[in-house]
Amino acid sequence: MTVQISRESLIGKSLTRVDALEKVTGRAVYGDDIKMTGLLYGKILRSPKAHAKIKRIDVSKALALEGVKAVVTGKDAPFRGGEALRDQPFLAIDKVRFVGEPVAAVAAVDERIAEEAIKLIEVEYEDLPAVFDVMDALKPDAPIIHEELHTYEHIPIVQPVPGTNICAKFEFERGDLEKGFAEADVVIEDTFTFAPSHHGQIEPFMAIAQVDYNGRITVWVPNDAPSRLRKDLSDAMKIPQDRIRVISPPYMGGGFGGKGGLKVEMVCIALAMKTECRPVKIRLTREETFEATLTRHGAVCWVKMGAKKDGRIVACHSKLYYNTGAYAEKGPTVTLHGCESGVGPYDIPNIKVEGYCVYTNRPVAGALRGYGLPQSSWAHESLVDMLAHKLGLDPLEIRLKNALVEGSINPIRGDELFSVGLKECLEKAAKAIDWYKKRPPNRGVGIACEYKATKTPSGSTAFVRIEQDGSVEVVTSSVEIGQGVRTILTQIVAEELGASPNMIKVTVPDTDYTPFDASTTASRTTFHMGNAVREAARDAKKQLLELASKLYGISPERLDTWDGKVFPKEGGKEMSFREVITSHYRAGLSILGRGSYYPNIPGTLFSAHSVFYMYAAHAVEIEVDPETGVITILKYAAAHDVGRAINPKACEGQIEGGVLQGIGSTLYEEILFDDKGVMLNPNFRDYKMPTSMDMPKVIPIIVEAPHKEGPFGAKGIGEITLVPVSPAIANALFNAIGVRIKDLPLTAEKVYFAIKKQKGGN
Amino acid sequence: MxxxxxxxxxxxxxxxxxxxxxxxxxxxxxxxxxxxxxxxxxxxxxxxxxxxxxxxxxxxxxxxxxxxxxxxxxxxxxISKPNLPLHPVQEAFIEKWAIQCGFCTPGMVISAKALLDRNPEPSEEEIKLALAGNLCRCTGYVKIVEAVKAAAEKMKEGRS
The missing domain is CATH 3.10.20.30 (Beta-grasp domain)
Structure with a gap:
């Protein structure tokens, strides 16, 4: 006799967010909500100069102020940090390299005293010539920003060029470029520029640091990679990793790549080392968050493409110049990833991509949703459209003709591709906006597509614990940034373990208790941590069924689990997880399942071809007002191959959010500076981000080309959602009014003057 | 002083x-x-x-x-107390996935509640206008606007 067990899979179901109740009631705790006994408050004195020698610092007046407990300068914390290249001092040492760089800091009993104290610090500077433009910084006579570049430690794939401002350079070459261009019927080239933009997380940056009596450091910080932060601090301070503990606050108010690496942590720790075990909290103002944390790289991208008359692209050469600002941060690997998508998601036999990560006296640039691709994609996806125009081909059709498909060879790394949903993305996005429909004047459509790698190889470990009451805890260092990771991991564990989602909780990372995870970045978490928790759930289930088999008197293979219960497959009495554990271990015990995922790909961090690729195509219909230059987005379709959507609503949320963030940096967002390197718009009033009034009709489309190694076939999504936005809109602008703009953002003013110029005016 | x-x-x-x-x-x-x-x-x-x-x-x-x-x-x-029912705006935010990082959510909920208190049946444009002072960087506002519409429906049903 067989009993029918209702077993509706949880994969592909839009479960509500496990953290929604706490968030919607205002009870979710973020970093700045945390108070502690003995807490001191820190404030940072920042450089007003873009490039200068520090001649003298006098902190005596600040130290004398009542309520001040510690004052630090660079000499008190002579460490240099950086994930890829260790060039960034905790506070400036001997010289400053950007406006906003920490020069000194104060810890006091309250924030107002700290604020008052930093004003009492005297600093004497000697100006040095500064360089802000990425191409200027490459000139032979450019001021050198890091004279000691040759002394910095770096990861193997980063190769700085001492004596220049080149912090890292990358080159990929396949096929025979010259032969390719010689065979082409049409060759075009152009240069595209990309303006720096900001993450605009609504939660400003903060950190709390404490150094205990043994000298062990604890940091509470909304950082997207607690394990990596511990390593970065250990590498910088030359102390073992176990001397550092990183604790995530329960929630993080948005990251987008900005809240990673070393930011407020550095100054906070420097202060905490001098406060006799008292914790120090630093919370940045909105202005500091803009000026002194991170930006997206401004960039100059040159691309040359050659194609046959039928539209087949036979050669592509790209040179990408990323303005990484004063310190490397993640700039080198941002550049690397930009190169990895440097010719687009096309089957091109002859390619060369050169990427340069270049120091300037701008604020530090690093990871921001897309990781180097918004820049490279802006260039080649604009150029593909120009190529189509020149050949008299439809922009959709030229892409379909060249698109990567199942079994294609990755044009950059040469690996064979599988789980490739690109053509379906292109077709569905185009169809959603009725691509071929005839449109009235000033209306147009544009399309752009891309593929994106994730950082490879990188590892994730997790535990799944079944407690004596039958409840389940997923022990992981993945960070809930807002993307919904706790919900996704809950679904994966519930499915694999046969538990119900409401029995499961997911931990908040704490490096003392939650195991290693490379980072919650690069859209890697569903895939990597998803695999780790799935394996841990499988292990926990195996142990549970072994216990149950003794109780049932049948082999574990004849038992299964669902909805928090164990049952014989052939039918019979069900037992809850709790009953199984407490029947066997009457005085109580936990079951601990272990899981790890590390892709079977050789190489050091970031050096290998990607373990999976995300594919996307965006199609947009716009209307342009020729009198004002204003672009109105009428319909925006974004199709994404995610492998398998564990939670479709979560995927839609990533698409809708990424698209609007991309519309911001396409139409109006741009960080502006004066000629001395001072940021002119470090606030939400002058740095315009989209509001609810700017929300267009977005059509999210989920495409599923399952990945053989992904959990239930899943890959990732978050980062690529923003990437095709700029070229899609610029291509639609050309389609609407025949104007091609090659520098972002596409402000109304720029569009207006371009229209005027086209008409032959001034 | x-x-x-x-x-x-x-x-x-x-x-x-x-x-x-x-x-x-x-x-x-x-x-x-x-x-x-x-x-x-x-x-x-x-x-x-x-x-x-x-x-x-x-x-x-x-x-x-x-x-x-x-x-x-x-x-x-x-707006709500533990163990008591949520406000319809809160319910709708949960159901419609109108939350990601959650940092803007309390302010969004308050603005949405204030809108529905003064205008129980707002149009989409009125909803967008009422939320224009609340920045969200995660959601693209799509699901937030959907949630406010759904909350208005819930409140309407509650009244009838």
């Missing part, structure tokens, strides 16, 4: 001694430890600190503490 102010928050009376240049947001978060109201910009641009002052939505970072002496404030903690 510190001033004594009395205010009513979520129906409870409080007495606070504060410097007159501190804001309502400072008082709520630091003195009363009602941290559901978020600090995003301290200059009235992001809306994360939105609360109801005498029933109207305001940026609490733009209101000086002495201004609220004798006034009534509702924060996100006053």
């Amino acid at each position: 510190k001033q004594r102010i009395k205010l009513f928050v979520n129906g409870e009376a409080y007495e606070v001694y504060t410097e007159p240049n501190r804001t309502l947001l400072d008082v709520l978060r630091e003195d009363l430890e009602l941290t559901g109201t978020k600090r995003g910009c301290d200059s009235g641009e992001c809306g994360a600190c939105t609360v109801l002052l005498n029933g109207k939505p305001v940026n609490s970072c733009l209101i000086l503490a002495p201004e609220v002496d004798g006034q009534s404030v509702v924060t996100i903690e006053g």
Whole structure:
């Protein structure tokens, strides 16, 4: 006799967010909500100069102020940090390299005293010539920003060029470029520029640091990679990793790549080392968050493409110049990833991509949703459209003709591709906006597509614990940034373990208790941590069924689990997880399942071809007002191959959010500076981000080309959602009014003057 | 010099001694430890600190503490209580996936509630306008606007 067990899979179901109740009631705790006994408050004195020698610092007046407990300068914390290249001092040492760089800091009993104290610090500077433009910084006579570049430690794939401002350079070459261009019927080239933009997380940056009596450091910080932060601090301070503990606050108010690496942590720790075990909290103002944390790289991208008359692209050469600002941060690997998508998601036999990560006296640039691709994609996806125009081909059709498909060879790394949903993305996005429909004047459509790698190889470990009451805890260092990771991991564990989602909780990372995870970045978490928790759930289930088999008197293979219960497959009495554990271990015990995922790909961090690729195509219909230059987005379709959507609503949320963030940096967002390197718009009033009034009709489309190694076939999504936005809109602008703009953002003013110029005016 | 102010928050009376240049947001978060109201910009641009002052939505970072002496404030903690039903706006935010990082959510919920209190059947444009002072960087607003529409429906059903 067989009993029918209702077993509706949880994969592909839009479960509500496990953290929604706490968030919607205002009870979710973020970093700045945390108070502690003995807490001191820190404030940072920042450089007003873009490039200068520090001649003298006098902190005596600040130290004398009542309520001040510690004052630090660079000499008190002579460490240099950086994930890829260790060039960034905790506070400036001997010289400053950007406006906003920490020069000194104060810890006091309250924030107002700290604020008052930093004003009492005297600093004497000697100006040095500064360089802000990425191409200027490459000139032979450019001021050198890091004279000691040759002394910095770096990861193997980063190769700085001492004596220049080149912090890292990358080159990929396949096929025979010259032969390719010689065979082409049409060759075009152009240069595209990309303006720096900001993450605009609504939660400003903060950190709390404490150094205990043994000298062990604890940091509470909304950082997207607690394990990596511990390593970065250990590498910088030359102390073992176990001397550092990183604790995530329960929630993080948005990251987008900005809240990673070393930011407020550095100054906070420097202060905490001098406060006799008292914790120090630093919370940045909105202005500091803009000026002194991170930006997206401004960039100059040159691309040359050659194609046959039928539209087949036979050669592509790209040179990408990323303005990484004063310190490397993640700039080198941002550049690397930009190169990895440097010719687009096309089957091109002859390619060369050169990427340069270049120091300037701008604020530090690093990871921001897309990781180097918004820049490279802006260039080649604009150029593909120009190529189509020149050949008299439809922009959709030229892409379909060249698109990567199942079994294609990755044009950059040469690996064979599988789980490739690109053509379906292109077709569905185009169809959603009725691509071929005839449109009235000033209306147009544009399309752009891309593929994106994730950082490879990188590892994730997790535990799944079944407690004596039958409840389940997923022990992981993945960070809930807002993307919904706790919900996704809950679904994966519930499915694999046969538990119900409401029995499961997911931990908040704490490096003392939650195991290693490379980072919650690069859209890697569903895939990597998803695999780790799935394996841990499988292990926990195996142990549970072994216990149950003794109780049932049948082999574990004849038992299964669902909805928090164990049952014989052939039918019979069900037992809850709790009953199984407490029947066997009457005085109580936990079951601990272990899981790890590390892709079977050789190489050091970031050096290998990607373990999976995300594919996307965006199609947009716009209307342009020729009198004002204003672009109105009428319909925006974004199709994404995610492998398998564990939670479709979560995927839609990533698409809708990424698209609007991309519309911001396409139409109006741009960080502006004066000629001395001072940021002119470090606030939400002058740095315009989209509001609810700017929300267009977005059509999210989920495409599923399952990945053989992904959990239930899943890959990732978050980062690529923003990437095709700029070229899609610029291509639609050309389609609407025949104007091609090659520098972002596409402000109304720029569009207006371009229209005027086209008409032959001034 | 510190001033004594009395205010009513979520129906409870409080007495606070504060410097007159501190804001309502400072008082709520630091003195009363009602941290559901978020600090995003301290200059009235992001809306994360939105609360109801005498029933109207305001940026609490733009209101000086002495201004609220004798006034009534509702924060996100006053919208629902543990073990009691949620406000329909909150229910709809959960159901429609209108939340990601959650940092803007308390302010969004307050602005949405204030809208539905004064306009029970808003159009999509009216919803967008009412939320225009609340920045969200995660969701692209799509599901937030859907949630406010759904909340209006829920409240309508509740009335009939």
